[in-house]
Amino acid sequence: MSIEPIPNVEVEQGKVKSTKSRSLGMEALFRLLRSKTSIVGLIIILILMITALFAPLIATHDPTVQSIPNRYQAPSSEHILGTDELGRDIFSRIVFGTRISIQIGLIAVGISMVVGVFLGAVAGYFGKWVDQIVMRFIDIMMAFPSILLAIALVAVLGPNLRNAMIAVGIVGVPQFARIVRSAVLSVKETEFIEAARAIGGKHGRILFGHVLPNSMAPIIVQATLGIGTAILDAAGLSFLGLGAQPPTPEWGAMLSDGRAAIQHAPWVVAFPGLAIFLFVLGFNLFGDGLRDALDPKLKE
Amino acid sequence: MSALLELKNIKKHFPLKSEKLFTKEKPLLKAVDGISLSVRSGETLGLVGESGCGKSTAGRMALKLLEPTEGEIWFKGENITNYRGEQLRKLRREMQIIFQDPYASLNPRKTIEQTLAEPLKIFGMPKGQVTQRIDYLLDVVGLSSYHKQRYPHEFSGGQRQRIGIARALALEPELVICDEPVSALDVSIQAQVINLMEELQAEFNLTYIFIAHDLSVVHHISDRVAVMYLGKIVELGDAGEVYSNPKHPYTQALLSAVPETNPHREKERIILKGDLPSPANPPAGCKFHTRCPFAEDICRVQEPELKLVSTGGQMAACHFAKEVVTEGNFT
Numbered sequence: 001m002s003i004e005p006i007p008n009v010e011v012e013q014g015k016v017k018s019t020k021s022r023s024l025g026m027e028a029l030f031r032l033l034r035s036k037t038s039i040v041g042l043i044i045i046l047i048l049m050i051t052a053l054f055a056p057l058i059a060t061h062d063p064t065v066q067s068i069p070n071r072y073q074a075p076s077s078e079h080i081l082g083t084d085e086l087g088r089d090i091f092s093r094i095v096f097g098t099r100i101s102i103q104i105g106l107i108a109v110g111i112s113m114v115v116g117v118f119l120g121a122v123a124g125y126f127g128k129w130v131d132q133i134v135m136r137f138i139d140i141m142m143a144f145p146s147i148l149l150a151i152a153l154v155a156v157l158g159p160n161l162r163n164a165m166i167a168v169g170i171v172g173v174p175q176f177a178r179i180v181r182s183a184v185l186s187v188k189e190t191e192f193i194e195a196a197r198a199i200g201g202k203h204g205r206i207l208f209g210h211v212l213p214n215s216m217a218p219i220i221v222q223a224t225l226g227i228g229t230a231i232l233d234a235a236g237l238s239f240l241g242l243g244a245q246p247p248t249p250e251w252g253a254m255l256s257d258g259r260a261a262i263q264h265a266p267w268v269v270a271f272p273g274l275a276i277f278l279f280v281l282g283f284n285l286f287g288d289g290l291r292d293a294l295d296p297k298l299k300e
Numbered sequence: 301m302s303a304l305l306e307l308k309n310i311k312k313h314f315p316l317k318s319e320k321l322f323t324k325e326k327p328l329l330k331a332v333d334g335i336s337l338s339v340r341s342g343e344t345l346g347l348v349g350e351s352g353c354g355k356s357t358a359g360r361m362a363l364k365l366l367e368p369t370e371g372e373i374w375f376k377g378e379n380i381t382n383y384r385g386e387q388l389r390k391l392r393r394e395m396q397i398i399f400q401d402p403y404a405s406l407n408p409r410k411t412i413e414q415t416l417a418e419p420l421k422i423f424g425m426p427k428g429q430v431t432q433r434i435d436y437l438l439d440v441v442g443l444s445s446y447h448k449q450r451y452p453h454e455f456s457g458g459q460r461q462r463i464g465i466a467r468a469l470a471l472e473p474e475l476v477i478c479d480e481p482v483s484a485l486d487v488s489i490q491a492q493v494i495n496l497m498e499e500l501q502a503e504f505n506l507t508y509i510f511i512a513h514d515l516s517v518v519h520h521i522s523d524r525v526a527v528m529y530l531g532k533i534v535e536l537g538d539a540g541e542v543y544s545n546p547k548h549p550y551t552q553a554l555l556s557a558v559p560e561t562n563p564h565r566e567k568e569r570i571i572l573k574g575d576l577p578s579p580a581n582p583p584a585g586c587k588f589h590t591r592c593p594f595a596e597d598i599c600r601v602q603e604p605e606l607k608l609v610s611t612g613g614q615m616a617a618c619h620f621a622k623e624v625v626t627e628g629n630f631t
Contacts, residue, residue, distance in 0.1 A: 191405040194365055195467065199419035200392035209418075213409045 028217075031293040038289020044282030052098040061089035063096040063249045072265040082267040084258055090267065093249035094275050100250050101279055104165050104234040105227035111169025112230075113223055116176020117212070123177070124184030125207050135181070138174045146171045147236055154242040161250070164243035168233045172226055179222050183215035190214075217294035224287035228280035235276055251276050303374075304507050305339040305362060305395075305475055310371030311531075312357050316580055329580045331357040333531035334371070336606075339475070344501065344508040346522030346539060348515060348554070350576055354531040355511045356400075359477040362509065363395050364388060375475075393423060396468035400480035402460035406452040412438075412463055413448035419470045437466040440503075441496060458489035462496065469500065478510045482517060494521060515558050519543050527551045530579055530587040533606060537614030547609045547616035549592050586619065594620055 032038055051058060060080070067087035075082045081090040123134035141149065153167035187193065188211055196206045235252025237243035244250030246257075251272040258268030313328040332354040339345050347355045360366040362373060364383065372381045375391065383391060399405035406415055416434045425433065435445040441462040452460055461481060468476055478497065482490040498521065501508060512518050518525060518539070525542045527535040527550065535548040546552045553570040572591045577583050583590050589599040598619050606617040 191399045191401055192407045194360075195397070195399065195405055195464075196407075196418070197365060198363060198392060198397045199467065199471065200389040200422050201418070202389070202422075205422070210407050214407065 028293045032289055035289045037285050041282050041285030045286055048098055051095055052102050055095050055099055059092035059095045061092040063093040064247045075267055081271045084268050090271050097249045097251045101231045105231045107165045108168040108230035109223050109226045112172030112176050116173040117180050120177035120180030121184050124181035138177050142174045150233055159242040161244045164234050164237045168230050179218045183218050184211050187211050187214045221287055221291040224283055224290055228283040232280055303338040304341040306374040307337045308372040309334050309336050310361055310368040313369045327580055330531050335533045341507055343523040344510055344521055346518035346525040347511045348518050349528035353528045355528050356479050359479050359511050363397055363477055393471045394473050395475040396473040397477045398464050398468050398481045401484050402457050402464055405464050408452055411449055411451055416467055441466045457485050461493050475507045478508055480512050530582050535616045541612050541614050547621045548618045549594055550588050
């Protein structure tokens with residue numbers, strides 16, 4: 001019996017692309033790199049990563065050394081972004097703050113993701129009463145404004161950076177749970193899941209081997225977008241004095257410390273604010289690009 | 301020949317959302333409403349009917365992928381209706397399914413090798429043999445072993461269906477439910493896949509339940525045919541007999557709709573009036589009476605039972621099954 005030839009050569013924009021076998025993930029990466037906004041996002045993220053990695057080399061001063069005679073200095077060649085109310089170099093503090101922000105973003109989103117994906121997957125896959133219990137619990141969490149819930153959690157756990165990360169992580173759980181649940185609901189009705197049941201697969205194998213890998217796209221997107229929100233929330237907590245404690249150069253805390261001087265020394269708040277803005281923008285642009293790349297049906 | 305699979309008056313009713321507020325009573329969609337079938341070892345039983353008549357639901361219940369609302373399922377002389385968990389998983393080895401949509405039935409994130417290895421791993425085949433077995437399976441369905449590192453989206457529909465068949469055969473089942481295995485394929489590929497399935501049946505002594513709405517495909521592959529209408533079997537018999545001498549008016553109408561290949565042959569086309577009634581609200585009496593050209597008062601009140609209508613074992617569920625034939629209204 002003859003076999004049809006395999007169409008393994010993709011011709012696109014006049015170019016013949018590689019004939020090598022490519023997974024869906026690789027296809028998505030190619031689409032991602034074709035979008036300009038996601039490249040901008042990626043560049044911002046890369047700059048932030050490099051800044052965090054090489055902070056001691058990039059910073060011009062020690063971020064915690066005070067110099068009272070030099071307080072509230074305007075940006076100059078010595079202090080390129082000026083100094084704050086204790087005479088600390090703002091540029092150096094922002095550079096070191098990048099480390100903290102990335103740490104907050106990753107750890108908080110990591111917590112939301114692990115807990116949220118598990119809850120959402122179990123609720124969506126098993127349905128019935130499991131779904132009811134999990135999702136009603138999630139509804140209760142969502143009834144609180146996120147920052148309020150975070151404040152309440154930190155108030156209970158005690159105000160420090162670690163607890164702020166945990167609080168922000170917990171606050172992000174409902175988002176993940178709902179997104180994963182809906183993805184799982186649609187994937188579990190597909191024929192290949194039925195096939196997996198027909199060949200005798202156990203629930204764990206079907207859920208983690210078939211359902212979740214096919215629900216990854218929204219999870220990845222939510223994780224990327226969630227990093228922006230997480231650092232915003234954490235900055236909010238620090239601003240309220242519930243997150244990073246002095247003299248940690250956390251951006252939100254810097255805003256808080258400098259807010260009294262906003263009239264005569266606007267650079268004290270402007271630059272940390274800009275840093276937060278850039279960080280959130282970078283992850284949001286990249287996350288949007290990722291969403292389009294991972295789900296081409298959504299856009300076209 | 302003994303019965304490999306027996307369905308005894310199985311029903312599947314899906315609860316629907318109630319339209320009325322404040323009522324606990326939910327309307328039911330009667331997808332399958334009491335069918336009995338016995339499938340002999342080694343035969344191919346064709347299950348035909350319009351879309352939505354419950355043929356796929358019946359097939360899935362036979363595999364216990366869906367729980368029947370009522371009735372019993374017997375496999376190899378054992379009542380498997382209440383099998384759960386481990387018991388059911390052991391049974392999976394012996395009954396498999398080939399799906400309609402070759403695009404949806406393969407996990408897009410797994411290579412062909414991973415997909416085919418899964419059933420083997422689940423049933424504990426040693427690692428060394430798995431690769432060998434996969435190569436063999438691919439060879440059996442007409443693909444090469446160098447395909448196995450590829451992902452499903454790199455294959456054509458026909459090739460994917462072959463992979464689906466290879467997966468179904470991986471555990472050497474006895475019974476394979478074929479749920480419209482070729483209706484999503486091009487006509488030229490359909491023939492290839494059908495031939496492949498016939499070859500495999502002979503080679504591995506498989507029993508098929510072949511679900512389809514394409515009557516000529518079913519005629520070609522089936523030994524016996526069951527015709528379904530609104531969750532019921534209306535006619536059952538040897539494929540040759542049913543096709544040459546249909547007893548139920550619905551079967552007659554279905555067969556008259558098959559395009560004639562000989563342009564010189566005159567053929568009377570029976571056009572059914574009206575639409576298929578909703579299975580959520582089926583008509584009383586004979587379910588076909590709303591569209592039947594011969595319906596009389598009795599049909600609107602009393603539901604006909606499936607009864608023997610010929611010496612060859614042909615069965616039909618029509619009050620006038622015998623009269624319809626003797627009147628000679630149909631060719």
